[in-house]
Amino acid sequence: MTQRNILMFAAVLGLVLFEGFTGGWNTALGILNMGLISAVLALGVNMQWGYAGLFNTGIVGFVALGGLAPVLIALPPTPGAFNAGGLGLILAFAVAAGAVALAVVINRRARGAVRLLALPVVMVAGFFAYRALFDPAVAAIEAINPSAAGNIGGLGLPILLAWPVGALFAAGAAWVIGKTALGLRSDYLAIATLGIGEIIVAVLKNEDWLARGVKNVNAIPRPVPYEVDLQSSPAFVERAASFGLDPVTASTIAVKLAYTGLFLAVLLALVWLSERALKSPWGRMMRAIRDNETAAAAMGKNVTRRHLQIFIIGSAVCGLAGAMLITLDGQMTPGSYNPLRFTFLVWVMVIVGGSGNNWGAVLGGMLIWYLWIKVEPWGHGLMGLITAGMADGSAIKAHLLESAAHMRLMTMGVILLLVLRFAPKGLLPEK
Template identity: 65%
Template sequence: MKRNLSLFAAVGVLFLLTGMFQSWNLALQILNIGVISAIMALGVNMQWGYAGLFSTGIMGSVALGGLAVVIVSSKPVPEAWAAGGPRLLLGLGFGIAVLFAAIFAHRKMKPGRARGWTLAAILIGGFFAYRAIFDPAADAIEAFNPATAGNIGGLGLPSLLAWPVGGLFAGLAAWAIGKAVLGLRSDYLAIATLGIAEIVLAVMKNEDWLARGVKNIIDLPRPWPVPYEVDLQKSAEFLKLSNDWGLDATQASTIFVKLLYLLIFTVVLLAVIFLSERALNSPWGRMMRAIRDNEVAASAMGKDVTARHLQIFVIG
């Protein structure tokens, strides 16, 4: 404990030195990223520390969280939606139907050459039919005002609502991924989850119709109660306060905004720490540690190891 406290104190001193000798804006920006990284680390710790699942796909979950903010909180683009939205949904629905048809055929048909050829026909033919429906719709959406839009837009809702939606996106993706790869262990699971996370990132970077790919998205709303710096700089009370502290209004506004973000992120971090510790010390947590230490013994005691692994994968 003394060693850990000493290390944390040393890092705190580095933040103070960065603020005093470089910039408080820079120090707070690094600190905010550190708090967000701590939240991510808790998710990894649940998967690896609680259940012994060595997953390296956390960045895929983070990317889906960012996608949720765009879909939920960005401004609607009705023109882009009108240009290709309905056909886009039709294409996605058709693609899902093709996958279900392939699964149904695989389960109902007897193993052999006939099943192999049937699956190949469903998947290959379905792929080309899916692209014939989907690609023109995506091109039409991306062609509308590509400088500032070129995507389907969002719902225009407050960004705080997007955070639980991001968790839902990541959890659903983890469920689907877990169904496919949780039979693997150790390094093989790490490689599989890393590869899937890279696939998620590649799709989001290249499908501009979804969230503009690698292009900027402007006018995303900030979570309550974080204001915009411009609004603060127009406030007489804030200008007076910044003058009293001997700070430039621009610098003071950016520092104030980062402090509010730090407050929000810290509240989330403390809530996750509290809930994860309560879970760890509960009967459920003791069961997870027992599964981690000896899966065979836990299974012999009637625990569904596969279901519990999938559960912790989703929670993480």
């Protein structure tokens, strides 16, 4: 940690403290918690972009996949759902995987006309076999208590277990996409990941058997106590009174602080690991590949393999952040996965913070999240000031006041362009 780092982090901490004193500790801790999750997300993207120069525009998909894990791990099982369609689903997926594996083998081994004929036949036959098994299983699951469940349900395991599982989900998807799109030119990876992001979100929105789709999943178990339980505990009320707080405020703050502790532990562990990795021979190799692929390949480094490796690790961290996010929210709302918010905003975080620098990514994540939250009220204030002199009820005044809500995207775009132009290395440059 250099002096510059410490100053920058002190400044961000100061912003949070200022928010606490002026806007209340509840909002301040809310911003801090989301800032910590954003920092984890930015760390993941920084691994792909900062270490390896991979442009991933499908982050929203990996975040969403990670968010699926709390639903599948921590939710209590839906009674009868597995018996109704679980076996059918497993069979369907096995058939699909078998067909894809067979297609890959044919693609590698067969030549000429055999390959040209057998490949589509296997794919089409596999697809229809899969649908024949999949459709009835889904129908059976979705028929169970559709107003409250209608999904496969979870395993009823502790929610913290869902975090590594979320990372695994994202890593699996990253392996599939990385196998196909890496090794092509850089823009192609961007376009291919843009697609995979859209598709994953579409799956979560429409596959009701999985996580109820747009009907949302509520009441996902928490790793921390509930406010109501704290308020009814005499010991807690007494402690709160000794701080001069009423039980309701104290309980919300205590719960938020508990989350802060959890997230901070994950973040610090990740930063520690990434710093170690970046300083190791492996980190030097990654930077060598990023700076000159041809030279690194000539030195015997397998560029495509290393790219695949870092793509998977980075995506896994994004999945972890997605699982943390759903844990914090306590609900899964697939409709909220907007690429502008979950892909491109994270890019702004990484670029502003300083690509290639782990601390920079953390700083960028927290700072940009703070701005993302605060720009809207500031925009309202600004518009109020501008329109103060105008006559009430004029159409222009109404339009200006209304459009303050759209200031966010514009501000983020301006920040991104300014940083790219005048400080391309970001706030905390890579050494």
